[in-house]
Every structure is written in structure tokens, then in C-alpha cells.
Amino acid sequence: MTILLFGITKDIVGSPTLxxxxxxxxxxxxxxxxxxxxxFLGETYPELNKLSxxxxxxxxxxxxxxxxxxxxDEIALIPPVSGG
Amino acid sequence: MANRYxxxxxxxxxGEKSQKKLANTKVLVxxxxxxxxxxxxxxxxxxxxxxxxxxxxxxxxHNLQRQVLYSELDVGHSKLDTVLEKLALQNSNTVLEPxxxxxxxxxxLKIIGDYDLVVDATDNFSTRYLxxxxxxxxxxxxxxxxxxxxxGHVSVFNYQNGPTYRCLYPEMPSKFEVPNCDxxxxxxxxPGIIGTLQALEAVxxxxxxxxxxxxxxxxxxxxxxxxxxxxxxARPENKNIKxxxxxxxxxxxxxxxxxxxxxxxxxxxxxxSFLLVDVRTEAEFLQNHLEEAHNVPMNSSExxxxxxxxxxxxxxxxxxxxxxxxxVLNWQKKYPNHTFYTILGGMNRLMTLAS
Numbered sequence: 001m002t003i004l005l006f007g008i009t010k011d012i013v014g015s016p017t018l019x020x021x022x023x024x025x026x027x028x029x030x031x032x033x034x035x036x037x038x039x040f041l042g043e044t045y046p047e048l049n050k051l052s053x054x055x056x057x058x059x060x061x062x063x064x065x066x067x068x069x070x071x072x073d074e075i076a077l078i079p080p081v082s083g084g
Numbered sequence: 085m086a087n088r089y090x091x092x093x094x095x096x097x098x099g100e101k102s103q104k105k106l107a108n109t110k111v112l113v114x115x116x117x118x119x120x121x122x123x124x125x126x127x128x129x130x131x132x133x134x135x136x137x138x139x140x141x142x143x144x145x146h147n148l149q150r151q152v153l154y155s156e157l158d159v160g161h162s163k164l165d166t167v168l169e170k171l172a173l174q175n176s177n178t179v180l181e182p183x184x185x186x187x188x189x190x191x192x193l194k195i196i197g198d199y200d201l202v203v204d205a206t207d208n209f210s211t212r213y214l215x216x217x218x219x220x221x222x223x224x225x226x227x228x229x230x231x232x233x234x235x236g237h238v239s240v241f242n243y244q245n246g247p248t249y250r251c252l253y254p255e256m257p258s259k260f261e262v263p264n265c266d267x268x269x270x271x272x273x274x275p276g277i278i279g280t281l282q283a284l285e286a287v288x289x290x291x292x293x294x295x296x297x298x299x300x301x302x303x304x305x306x307x308x309x310x311x312x313x314x315x316x317x318a319r320p321e322n323k324n325i326k327x328x329x330x331x332x333x334x335x336x337x338x339x340x341x342x343x344x345x346x347x348x349x350x351x352x353x354x355x356x357s358f359l360l361v362d363v364r365t366e367a368e369f370l371q372n373h374l375e376e377a378h379n380v381p382m383n384s385s386e387x388x389x390x391x392x393x394x395x396x397x398x399x400x401x402x403x404x405x406x407x408x409x410x411x412v413l414n415w416q417k418k419y420p421n422h423t424f425y426t427i428l429g430g431m432n433r434l435m436t437l438a439s
Contacts, residue, residue: 084207
């Protein structure tokens with residue numbers, strides 16, 4: 001599953017995209033919902049946990065925490081930005 | 085004059101009818117920086133009847149890289165006065181309403197109440213949430229634009245039944261979560277693109293032209309030259325705001341006291357006792373400073389006892405008001421028994437008062 005990164009999430013990860021495995025060889029739990037995805041990413045990149053308002057889009061729509069996700073979904077992390 | 089707008093009125097989908105709508109509309113633009121300048125220049129050029137302009141900043145040399153209406157000659161002058169002068173020359177028909185202030189909880193409802201549409205061209209979360217909540221209370225749509233590095237956001241919020249800023253980001257991020265332009269940087273041309281898109285959406289909302297960017301967030305990625313549109317749904321609880329919040333400070337536990345430069349100037353000529361602390365570097369301090377100022381640079385580990393022991397309120401000053409705010413945050417943690425103020429706009433603002 002490929003995730004597009006915007007704003008400060010791009011700076012935190014250090015790349016415009018991020019790949020999340022969809023089958024586990026390491027025994028790590030594969031995220032099945034938006035909430036699980038946030039937890040999964042937060043374990044790898046603890047800085048992401050600091051973001052209190054992080055919008056996540058699944059297939060170009062704003063997604064709630066309980067939304068199911070699969071390997072074919074297009075996912076984007078959209079943190080708030082403040083510059084002007 | 086009749087032919088002034090012919091290049092747009094001759095567009096069949098626009099026409100004289102839309103031109104009249106522009107002329108009869110009052111638009112408030114909050115912030116005359118990277119986003120606000122293209123907005124006011126285009127709306128003024130295209131014939132919006134009344135433009136409200138809010139800013140309380142001074143043109144700084146670091147602004148020129150992206151705030152392209154300002155010239156080197158404008159450095160040190162008020163942004164508001166500079167913009168007023170240039171817009172009046174650009175289109176003498178527009179009614180220009182200046183507000184030489186920052187938008188606050190106290191003035192926001194009164195100011196926005198007079199307008200049909202608001203453009204959020206600010207550079208901080210506090211004002212963005214304040215604009216959102218005031219617009220929801222007063223049932224006004226607003227055009228949102230914001231930047232981060234090479235990226236930008238645009239959307240139309242609170243338009244008819246559409247979503248608000250809080251439907252996208254329910255709670256204000258804390259101060260240290262997401263950096264602003266000063267800390268993070270922004271490529272000069274990006275605010276020009278985002279501000280121009282905001283101006284376009286403003287015209288579309290006024291004239292009901294095309295597909296208005298309501299219920300969608302447009303994300304522009306300048307490096308990939310990509311535009312991504314995300315659908316956002318309105319959440320009823322966010323449309324149901326009836327009063328402003330008690331505080332729009334990014335972090336409640338870090339409230340700090342502030343004083344405007346002109347009030348500080350009055351304080352200087354009064355009989356009240358106070359201490360002035362200049363938090364700039366020693367080199368900056370040596371170049372110019374107020375005669376009563378003590379220099380305690382930002383990175384100092386403590387405030388000398390000879391200052392603290394006088395037990396008077398401490399007024400912090402820097403060049404533009406950013407470092408002095410941070411200094412107040414730092415020092416009031418270390419010295420909770422002393423009273424600290426930050427001087428808004430810093431030396432830049434004081435200089436304009438003196439001249």
C-alpha cells in the first residue's frame with residue numbers, strides 16, 4: 001500500500017511517499033483501518049504521533065478512523081499547514 | 085470607464101451581470117502577506133466594489149522574496165498603508181476599508197459582519213480558527229488558503245451547506261506541532277499561485293460561476309506540479325457554533341501578555357516604572373536600541389539579578405516581535421513570580437511611530 005505524504009509528514013518521513021507492507025513476514029500486524037494505519041505509522045515514525053489534527057484521505061475522500069483500508073486504496077496523509 | 089472590464093464581460097459565461105455582482109460585493113481580506121497580496125491585487129483589478137484590508141505588520145526585507153507588491157522602498161513602512169496607496173492607483177473605483185489591527189476575538193464579529201465574503205490569507209492557526217468560527221456564527225463563506233514549503237491548500241469553507249475548516253481539522257494544532265513560514269520557509273512563487281487560486285474562487289463564489297471548491301480541499305504540490313482534490317463532508321456539529329471560544333491561543337497553558345508598540349510608547353512617556361529587555365543579539369543591540377533597554381540575548385541562560393531584583397514588569401523587545409514572544413514564553417517558565425510582556429511588532433513598529 002503506497003501512501004502519499006504532504007506538509008510536515010513529508011518532512012518527518014523524509015520522502016514524498018511511503019510504502020506499507022500488505023502481507024506480514026515480520027509478524028507485525030497489518031493495518032486494516034485508518035486508525036490502525038495511524039498506529040502503525042506512529043510506531044515507525046513517533047513524530048507523527050505529535051500531530052493532533054492529521055487528516056487522512058482514502059481514494060481522494062476524507063476518511064474517518066473506522067474506515068476499512070486495503071492494498072489497492074490510495075492513501076494520503078494531509079496535516080494542517082499554516083503558512084501565508 | 086464603461087469598457088474597463090470588457091475583456092471579462094465579453095466572456096459569455098461572465099458578462100455584464102457578473103461584473104455588476106462584483107461591483108456590489110464587499111470582500112474582506114485578512115492578511116496582506118504572500119497570499120493576501122495577489123488576492124487584493126486581482127480582486128481590485130477585476131472590479132470588486134468594496135475591499136476590506138486587515139494587517140498590522142511592517143514590510144520586512146525578508147518579505148520581499150514572496151510578497152511581490154512591496155518594493156525595497158517600502159521596507160519599514162506599514163503594509164496596510166503601502167497596499168492602500170497601490171490599490172488606489174490601480175483602481176480608483178474601489179472602496180477600500182483599512183483596518184490597522186490584527187483580527188482578535190474582540191473585533192472579529194464586528195468587522196466580518198460588514199462583509200459578504202472573507203478571504204483567509206493569514207499565516208497562523210489562531211487566526212484561521214478565529215475566522216472559521218466567526219464566519220460560521222455570521223453565516224459567511226470564506227476562501228481558505230495556506231502554505232507549507234513547496235505546497236499549498238485551497239478550499240471554500242462554510243459555503244451554503246458545505247463543510248468548514250473544523251470539518252477538515254477539528255482542533256487547533258499546538259504551537260510546536262506544525263511550523264509556520266518563519267521557521268519552515270516557503271518558496272517565493274508558491275503563495276503567488278495559492279493566493280491567485282483564492283482570488284479565482286472568490287470571484288466564482290461572488291458570481292456563482294463554475295464549480296465552486298466547496299466540499300473539496302485542493303492540495304497543490306509545486307515540486308511534482310500536481311493538484312490533488314480531496315472530498316470533505318460537512319459535520320453538523322461544526323456548523324452549529326453559536327459563540328466564539330474563550331481563547332484562540334495555540335496553547336492555553338502558555339498565555340502571554342502583550343502590549344502594542346504605540347501603548348508601549350505611551351508607557352515610556354508616563355511615570356510608570358518598568359524595565360525594557362532587548363532580546364536581540366549583542367551585534368543587533370549595538371547597531372541600534374532604545375536608551376533604557378538592557379540587552380539579554382535569546383540564548384542567555386538567565387536574566388541578570390540586577391534586572392530581576394528591581395521587581396518591575398519586564399517588557400521584552402526584538403526586531404519584529406517574534407523572538408520577544410518566545411523569550412516571554414521561556415522566561416515566564418523560569419521566573420514565574422515576575423510579569424513579562426512582549427512588545428507587538430518590536431523595533432520595526434516602534435520606528436514607524438517615531439518617524
